[in-house]
Amino acid sequence: MEDQPASGTVTASEQPLPSCNDRTWLSGAAFPIDGLESVLLSLIAVSAAALLFGAFLALNGHDPLAVYRTLYLGAFGTRFSLETTLTQAAPLLLTALCTLIPARVGLLIIGGEGAVVLGGIGAVLAGVALGSAPGVVGTVLTIAAGALAGGLWIGAAGALKHFRGVNETISTLLLNYIAIALLNHLVSGPIRDFSQTLKAQSWSIPKSFMIGNIPGWSVHWGLLIGLIVCLALHLLLRHTTVGFGMDVLGGNRRAAQMIGLPIGRLILLACFLGGAAAGLAGAIEIVAVHGAASESLVVGLGYTGILVAFLARQNALVVILVALLLGGISASGGLLQRRFDTPHAATTVLQGLIFLCVLASNAFAGRLLPRPRGA
Amino acid sequence: MTALISRRRLLAGTANIIGAGSLLSGLPTRLAAQAPKPITVGFIYAATRNDYGWNQAHAVAAKRIAQLPGVKLIEQERVPETVEVERVMESMIQLDGAKVLFATSFGFWPFIQKLAPKYSEVLFIHAGGLWKDTDPKNTIGYRGYMEEPHYLCGIAAGMMSRTGKLGFIGSKPLYFIFNNCNGFVMGARSVRSDATCQVVITGDWDNPVKEAETVNALVDQGVDVIIANVDSPKVAVETAERRGIMSCGYHTDLSALAPKGFLTGAEWNWAKGGDFVQAWQTGGAYPNLYRGGFKQDMVAISPFGKDVPKNVQDAVLKARQGFLDDTLKLYKGPLKDNKGNQVLADGQVISNTDNPFKLSVKWLVEGAIGSTGLQ
Numbered sequence: 001m002e003d004q005p006a007s008g009t010v011t012a013s014e015q016p017l018p019s020c021n022d023r024t025w026l027s028g029a030a031f032p033i034d035g036l037e038s039v040l041l042s043l044i045a046v047s048a049a050a051l052l053f054g055a056f057l058a059l060n061g062h063d064p065l066a067v068y069r070t071l072y073l074g075a076f077g078t079r080f081s082l083e084t085t086l087t088q089a090a091p092l093l094l095t096a097l098c099t100l101i102p103a104r105v106g107l108l109i110i111g112g113e114g115a116v117v118l119g120g121i122g123a124v125l126a127g128v129a130l131g132s133a134p135g136v137v138g139t140v141l142t143i144a145a146g147a148l149a150g151g152l153w154i155g156a157a158g159a160l161k162h163f164r165g166v167n168e169t170i171s172t173l174l175l176n177y178i179a180i181a182l183l184n185h186l187v188s189g190p191i192r193d194f195s196q197t198l199k200a201q202s203w204s205i206p207k208s209f210m211i212g213n214i215p216g217w218s219v220h221w222g223l224l225i226g227l228i229v230c231l232a233l234h235l236l237l238r239h240t241t242v243g244f245g246m247d248v249l250g251g252n253r254r255a256a257q258m259i260g261l262p263i264g265r266l267i268l269l270a271c272f273l274g275g276a277a278a279g280l281a282g283a284i285e286i287v288a289v290h291g292a293a294s295e296s297l298v299v300g301l302g303y304t305g306i307l308v309a310f311l312a313r314q315n316a317l318v319v320i321l322v323a324l325l326l327g328g329i330s331a332s333g334g335l336l337q338r339r340f341d342t343p344h345a346a347t348t349v350l351q352g353l354i355f356l357c358v359l360a361s362n363a364f365a366g367r368l369l370p371r372p373r374g375a
Numbered sequence: 376m377t378a379l380i381s382r383r384r385l386l387a388g389t390a391n392i393i394g395a396g397s398l399l400s401g402l403p404t405r406l407a408a409q410a411p412k413p414i415t416v417g418f419i420y421a422a423t424r425n426d427y428g429w430n431q432a433h434a435v436a437a438k439r440i441a442q443l444p445g446v447k448l449i450e451q452e453r454v455p456e457t458v459e460v461e462r463v464m465e466s467m468i469q470l471d472g473a474k475v476l477f478a479t480s481f482g483f484w485p486f487i488q489k490l491a492p493k494y495s496e497v498l499f500i501h502a503g504g505l506w507k508d509t510d511p512k513n514t515i516g517y518r519g520y521m522e523e524p525h526y527l528c529g530i531a532a533g534m535m536s537r538t539g540k541l542g543f544i545g546s547k548p549l550y551f552i553f554n555n556c557n558g559f560v561m562g563a564r565s566v567r568s569d570a571t572c573q574v575v576i577t578g579d580w581d582n583p584v585k586e587a588e589t590v591n592a593l594v595d596q597g598v599d600v601i602i603a604n605v606d607s608p609k610v611a612v613e614t615a616e617r618r619g620i621m622s623c624g625y626h627t628d629l630s631a632l633a634p635k636g637f638l639t640g641a642e643w644n645w646a647k648g649g650d651f652v653q654a655w656q657t658g659g660a661y662p663n664l665y666r667g668g669f670k671q672d673m674v675a676i677s678p679f680g681k682d683v684p685k686n687v688q689d690a691v692l693k694a695r696q697g698f699l700d701d702t703l704k705l706y707k708g709p710l711k712d713n714k715g716n717q718v719l720a721d722g723q724v725i726s727n728t729d730n731p732f733k734l735s736v737k738w739l740v741e742g743a744i745g746s747t748g749l750q
Contacts, residue, residue: 073470074466074470078469078470080465080466080469080470081470084462084466087462199456199482289458290457290458294457296455296457296458299455299457299459334451334454334462334463334466335466335470335471337450337451337452338417338449338450338451338467338471339449344423344452344453
């Protein structure tokens with residue numbers, strides 16, 4: 001609905017506020033990776049969040065510097081910490097893309113959580129159905145089924161947006177709840193493995209479909225898959241006509257219409273790819289970690305992915321760095337709790353502060369550094 | 376307060392170095408030969424430590440174990456029953472140098488089985504009686520016969536009830552819930568032969584809304600003492616207090632929640648785990664599976680409520696002495712279930728430590744109104 005210009009209604013449109021109107025702030029196309037400014041803004045935002053969190057810690061009677069030292073120890077300080085961080089970062093690489101890719105066409109998708117769940121369900125169903133297939137084939141098809149399920153899930157939200165004008169942010173948020181409810185329903189009845197009495201979980205995929213760890217590391221192969229997908233997406237978004245078309249659409253919908261870009265197809269493609277990435281994350285959680293679907297899929301991977309995408313300013317390469325940072329923060333959460341008796345939610349507070357600061361920093365986009373006008 | 380700060384400072388200053396140092400060197404900590412050897416003990420809880428329930432019972436034990444000479448306690452709460460607990464356990468071992476881990480949630484067991492062979496220098500203690508001969512020797516399962524303190528609660532309830540109608544709220548249709556219920560009913564009927572007990576199984580470990588509704592419904596039916604076998608009986612006990620009826624606690628001391636109607640409660644004595652810690656510390660012997668009631672010091676009762684008269688207290692304490700001396704047997708003939716079937720013939724006596732019998736209990740004793748919920 002909001003795409004149709006409300007001609008006779010409001011006067012707000014007379015004051016051009018490009019950052020609100022076209023959501024160009026979202027796509028990153030607004031400041032087409034004005035490298036230095038982006039980096040500066042992100043650094044300022046993270047530093048501000050770190051200061052605020054430090055104040056929060058000090059108010060709670062902790063020494064902020066000691067806490068940050070421990071955070072470093074728990075995230076990167078030892079090989080074990082690093083491996084934990086990488087394991088935590090692996091799914092974030094992919095769930096970030098669920099917000100990132102649609103953002104390039106100007107959509108704010110927050111349905112990563114649901115897509116992860118759908119990916120997990122899809123992977124389990126395929127894995128169980130493929131029971132007797134040889135290992136590698138089974139693994140590939142299982143993962144592909146998860147990606148497909150996630151892609152269709154968010155793709156549906158894209159279709160609702162394009163054909164019916166349903167707000168994609170609201171619809172994907174609500175789809176998260178539907179996905180979780182669907183998971184709970186399935187694992188408590190239709191696909192429940194009743195031999196598992198400890199908790200409600202689905203049937204398990206064959207052991208031969210499971211992917212192990214990268215040799216020499218206790219980090220599973222999902223990390224490598226995530227890295228490759230991020231790189232591939234970066235190439236797609238930055239160096240192909242499709243990616244350029246998405247940027248144009250995200251930057252200015254009317255311009256995209258005028259030059260005859262296939263808007264519907266681009267929207268659906270972006271949503272499908274985003275959902276597929278998150279679905280892939282869910283599928284990898286199944287084939288690398290759990291082996292079966294259960295509530296263990298619902299641990300906020302999708303929501304943290306939103307944060308990663310925003311902090312990376314919708315740049316697929318930067319996602320890798322940011323995922324490491326946030327993976328590290330969550331990896332060290334337990335250590336902080338044990339050493340300082342901080343509340344369980346402390347690292348969530350830090351993540352929330354980072355998110356707020358990044359959002360707030362968008363207000364300074366284009367104003368931080370003097371830039372030549374009329375470019 | 377000063378002690379607290381200095382402890383924190385000490386932790387911040389030295390724990391990092393010790394933790395990182397012992398990890399990097401990969402050597403066993405060969406600290407000064409003064410007895411007793413310092414040992415780091417980790418407690419892992421699935422939910423918050425102050426839940427007035429299962430987790431709090433363990434946290435209370437943790438505090439007592441921390442008093443043992445040479446013991447340094449580290450704690451982490453809200454650890455889900457997923458692969459996450461594996462990471463937390465490894466993190467405690469690798470970063471904090473923990474040598475004994477108490478994984479206090481039932482669903483942590485598979486992850487202990489997985490991790491224990493990798494860390495033979497660490498003792499893994501699980502709150503549950505799942506240990507089998509094939510499991511690693513550096514693991515322990517321990518659990519209390521809660522039906523014994525339930526019997527004592529039943530005595531208090533039977534003597535204090537005006538209507539003779541009691542209420543038992545159970546979480547899952549599992550053998551130990553049935554045993555607890557039977558203990559409660561038999562205790563009540565040992566002092567008041569016409570006492571009955573409404574039994575409601577909610578189906579959830581933790582469902583405060585349902586628990587409150589159940590208490591209200593029971594009160595409306597004339598029930599005037601309840602006991603709730605759920606993860607956190609807080610809501611049930613508070614609701615009972617608000618409705619002006621009496622209640623018994625479960626897991627830990629709940630007397631503070633019901634200053635007027637609290638009678639006593641069935642408590643675990645998880646602090647018995649301190650024996651295992653000391654055995655591990657000194658290289659002494661320890662059992663792999665430890666189950667017991669009062670005689671084995673695995674269970675306890677809460678302090679009596681202020682309105683519980685002396686004669687009731689005496690009757691309860693006398694029965695406790697019976698369990699301590701093993702002169703009082705919980706299950707003895709003649710005994711009928713609540714469908715009229717003879718379970719034990721006259722003269723038939725089941726030992727208080729007959730675990731196979733207790734595991735096989737799928738029935739409720741005479742006087743219990745309601746069904747197990749099993750087919």
